[in-house]
Amino acid sequence: xxxxxxxxxxxxxxxxxxxxxxxxxxxxxxxxxxxxxxxxxxxxxxxxxxxxxxxxxxxxxxxxxxxxxxxxxxxxxxxxxxxxxxxxxxxxxxxxxxxxxxxxxxxxxxxxxxxxxxxxxxxxxxxxxxxxxxxxxxxxxxxxxxxxxxxxxxxxxxxxxxxxxxxxxxxxxxxxxxxxxxxxxxxxxxxxxxxxxxxxxxxxxxxxxxxxxxxxxxxxxxxxxxxxxxxxxxxxxxxxxxxxxxxxxxxxxxxxxxxxxxxxxxxxxxxxxxxxxxxxxxxxxxxxxxxxxxxxxxxxxxxxxxxxxxxxxxxxxxxxxxxxxxxxxxxxxxxxxxxxxxxxxxxxxxxxxxxxxxxxxxxxxxxxxxxxxxxxxxxxxxxxxxxxxxxxxxxxxxxxxxxxxxxxxxxxxxxxxxxxxxxxxxxxxxxxxxxxxxxxxxxxxxxxxxxxxxxxxxxxxxxxxxxxxxxxxxxxxxxxxxxxxxxxxxxxxxxxxxxxxxxxxxxxxxxxxxxxxxxxxxxxxxxxxxxxxxxxxxxxxxxxxxxxxxxxxxxxxxxxxxxxxxxxxxxxxxxxxxxxx
Numbered sequence: 001x002x003x004x005x006x007x008x009x010x011x012x013x014x015x016x017x018x019x020x021x022x023x024x025x026x027x028x029x030x031x032x033x034x035x036x037x038x039x040x041x042x043x044x045x046x047x048x049x050x051x052x053x054x055x056x057x058x059x060x061x062x063x064x065x066x067x068x069x070x071x072x073x074x075x076x077x078x079x080x081x082x083x084x085x086x087x088x089x090x091x092x093x094x095x096x097x098x099x100x101x102x103x104x105x106x107x108x109x110x111x112x113x114x115x116x117x118x119x120x121x122x123x124x125x126x127x128x129x130x131x132x133x134x135x136x137x138x139x140x141x142x143x144x145x146x147x148x149x150x151x152x153x154x155x156x157x158x159x160x161x162x163x164x165x166x167x168x169x170x171x172x173x174x175x176x177x178x179x180x181x182x183x184x185x186x187x188x189x190x191x192x193x194x195x196x197x198x199x200x201x202x203x204x205x206x207x208x209x210x211x212x213x214x215x216x217x218x219x220x221x222x223x224x225x226x227x228x229x230x231x232x233x234x235x236x237x238x239x240x241x242x243x244x245x246x247x248x249x250x251x252x253x254x255x256x257x258x259x260x261x262x263x264x265x266x267x268x269x270x271x272x273x274x275x276x277x278x279x280x281x282x283x284x285x286x287x288x289x290x291x292x293x294x295x296x297x298x299x300x301x302x303x304x305x306x307x308x309x310x311x312x313x314x315x316x317x318x319x320x321x322x323x324x325x326x327x328x329x330x331x332x333x334x335x336x337x338x339x340x341x342x343x344x345x346x347x348x349x350x351x352x353x354x355x356x357x358x359x360x361x362x363x364x365x366x367x368x369x370x371x372x373x374x375x376x377x378x379x380x381x382x383x384x385x386x387x388x389x390x391x392x393x394x395x396x397x398x399x400x401x402x403x404x405x406x407x408x409x410x411x412x413x414x415x416x417x418x419x420x421x422x423x424x425x426x427x428x429x430x431x432x433x434x435x436x437x438x439x440x441x442x443x444x445x446x447x448x449x450x451x452x453x454x455x456x457x458x459x460x461x462x463x464x465x466x467x468x469x470x471x472x473x474x475x476x477x478x479x480x481x482x483x484x485x486x487x488x489x490x491x492x493x494x495x496x497x498x499x500x501x502x503x504x505x506x507x508x509x510x511x512x513x514x515x516x517x518x519x520x521x522x523x524x525x526x527x528x529x530x531x532x533x534x535x536x537x538x539x540x541x542x543x544x545x546x547x548x549x550x551x552x553x554x555x556x557x558x559x560x561x562x563x564x565x566x567x568x569x570x571x572x573x574x575x576x577x578x579x580x581x
Contacts, residue, residue: 024216024389027120028182029077029094030260031134032161037067037091038177044068044087047080049528049545052087064088067176069169071097073381076352078127079528081157091160091178095169096121101384109392113399115384117167122215122387124261128155130517131356132266135186137517140271141263150184189256191264196236198422199245201496204503205279206422207251207364208232208414209265209354210286211258215387219396221288222258224407225370229254229286232415246422248281255354258287265354269362276362281503282421283358285368289410291383292373293400295319295334296327296409299347300367301359301506301523302437303429304417308367309343310428311416318405327409335375339440348535351525360520363507365429369413371406425489427502431577432481434505435474438570441522441535442470449543449559459556466563469570476574483579497580508573511565514538521569538562 042063045051047070055061068089070080077094084092101115102108108116126134133141134153141147150156160180198204210229211222233252255264269276282304291297298308312328322330331344338345349359349366359366373383383400385391401407420428446463449456456462480501487494510519515538518524524537527544534540542558549555 025122027122027163027388028180029081029122029161029163030124030182031126031156031184032180032182033157033159034180034182035091035160036177036179037160039065039067039090041093041172041176042066042068042089044070044084046071046074047083047092048075049083052083053545053548056087062088065090067091067093067178069093069095069172071095071100072121072163073097073100075528077123078125078155081125081159081161082127085157085159089159091162091180093169093172093176093178094121094161094163095166096381096384096388097169098166100379100381101166101386103378103380103384109385109390109395113384113395115388116165116390118165119385119388119390120163120165120168122163122259124259125157125161126155126261127157128261128517129515130266130361131262131351132270133263134261136267136270138270140267142271147186153184156184189264189267191256191268192254193268194233194252196240196246196250198247198249200247202249203279204248204281204499205251205276206246206248206281206418207253207283207358208286208418209251209253209255209283211255211264211354213256213259213264215259215391216389217392219391219393220290220383220400221386221391223393224289224396224401225287226254228289228407228411228414231411232286232418235415236418246419247425248422250418250422258354262351262354262356266357269357273362276358276364277507280358280362280364281427282417283355283364283366284414284417284421285353285355285366286414287353287368288370289407290371290396290400291386292378293371293406294374294378295372296331296344296369296413297335297347297372298344298367298369299349300369301349301365302434303365303431303502303506304367305343305346305433306430307417307420307428308346308369308413311413311420312344315409315412315416318403318409327413348523350534356525359506360518360524361510363510363520365503365506367417369417370410371401425495426484426487427499429502429505430481431477431502431505432474435470435477438470438473438522442466445536445539448540452543452546455546455552455556459553459560461556461560461563463563465567466570469567469574473570473574473577476577479579480577501577501580504576505573508576509569511569514565515541521566536562536566538565 066089068084072094081092096115103114106112106114108114134155135147136145137154139145160178162180210225212226214222257263313326315327317325317327317330319330335345337343355366358364484498487498509522511521526534527541539562542562546555
């Protein structure tokens, strides 16, 4: 029996209260290959590397020549497609499983905020090393730029991909025919850039950017973030009308085509890379301001930890039961750090939004903040109606943030970050937090390696150089902050020297010869899940599944190489903190 996915998405277009809307984009995965593959259907769980390993190594199931069906969640959808291609699949169907996208005890939309069975999650399935236009990797997609042919585009899938809802997933039988008629074409996109020129250091930039394109209505992603960006711009406009000017230049950016692979932000970063690397203090992301309504979530460079803590103590908590308390207090109580219960949890930056090119490739200190779910009890992926037609204004107004106070808190934090970074005489970065983070990350990757203890000894692999470099960096950070407390704030040259060292520290962790598209030695998206941030990604990737590598000696040599590169990079970063001769 065959099921045409053309029929499936027509059924799935039924939307409560929006029946008369005629221009809804039907469910599809951007950059899918065209085709009509037909074959046996194999369920591959989340289509992670380990899922295919289980099928092949433990169950003796070969996916070659088969169509696979995978549930969304755990990893970026583009990684799922890449893994399916590597396993020999001729097509992949993606669906949102109720186990991952349906919270117990909550009605489906419109009676509640849960995912209806007809909803299909859209999204791009590019799998680039980095982000941006797959036809101009590493370079801006301008009229003069050389372009690859679409068939040669970097990271574009070679097999058809299509999303469906869980109602449709239930009726698929063992044999399926896919009809995917996506067409890829070159089209113009538009970024909107606004600036406030700095009054003292106009050649130093603080960037606030967020995308405005969405899959269908996009009330949460990105509109909850777009609204915050607009409010912050308006607030700075009011300050300027009263005569205020920032010390440094502020750049506001509304990015286009984020949903197609961070295109607008990445192409602008590539076009202006040299200038941005020379002049940028920080990039603050303004994507979705809510993905839940339980507590604050922050992902950022360790340089921003102290500033985030300070600012959240000055913002009122919007949470019930925390009246007359700060955002910091509610955040700390609801989500303390696993490393130190005296501080709220802050996550590593991975990918999946517009900060990627600025942080991972250009080495610009970056951060993002939004409201999120309870990560301990709410085990569903993202928010249930993510990237579906049910992501409407009514969803936000009726269920997620009826008073809009949580989005206000996010706006206050994002705006305050921009204000402090742009107007403080000394850039409010704390390098000692970076030193503590490096120590934690080095310990973590070392502990991960200990399950291969015998192989470490057999192949002469040692982490001593890494721990030595971290120790030297910690000492340099302490000495830097000692000197920072003694700097003459009335001496513009002395202030500029210290600020330049602060600004350029993140750049010191960028290795031009590093992992393709992931040049940050300390933080990068995982090669197995682009959404997740990985510390010491080179070492981590080299050790992944190392026990099954065909040539163990060369595999462990690769581990030694990446330990050496990480140690050198940290040592070199420590050198940038020394007193200027």
